[in-house]
Amino acid sequence: MLREQISIRDLLSILETLADYAPITRDPVLLTEYVRQGLARSITKQWQTAEGDIPALMLSYELEDTLTKAIQHTEHGSYLAIDPKLAQRLITELTRAVETMMQQQQAPLLVTSPLTRPHVKRLTEPYVPQLVVLSHNDIVANVRIRNLGVVKV
Secondary structure, eight states: OGGGTOOOOOHHHHHHHHHHHTTTOOOHHHHHHHHHHHTHHHHHHHHOOTTSOEEEEEEOHHHHHHHHHTEEEETTEEEEOOOHHHHHHHHHHHHHHHHHHHHTTOOOEEEEOTTTHHHHHHHHTTTOTTOEEEEGGGSOTTSOEEEEEEEOO
């Protein structure tokens, strides 16, 4: 979480969330997602604009669906099993979008579903390290997400 610029100062919330979900799962990726959900208020505050919204990119419905279906679950955790050509196109499109956002003085944010968020972050981190990938669960429900564009491949 620190690598993704998420503050871990609220140790009480982190430990409570881990205590609640550790009996259910031992998957560290899933536990991290639960902790992120528990820290949604601070994550939201970190990325909110002065107007109170969060400007971000979104994945197209088709792309999000493709990625969701490509998640493979094993006893050693889950991973994203997509065609390398699709992965390359996704990285290329996200790189373009991030460059545009940064030229417009916008934070390079992408909002995805909670299921795909860790996999998209893991896929893009080596190529687009400045991209912040949030899930809908990382954002408080009453905060509006301002769509800056839809990433399609």
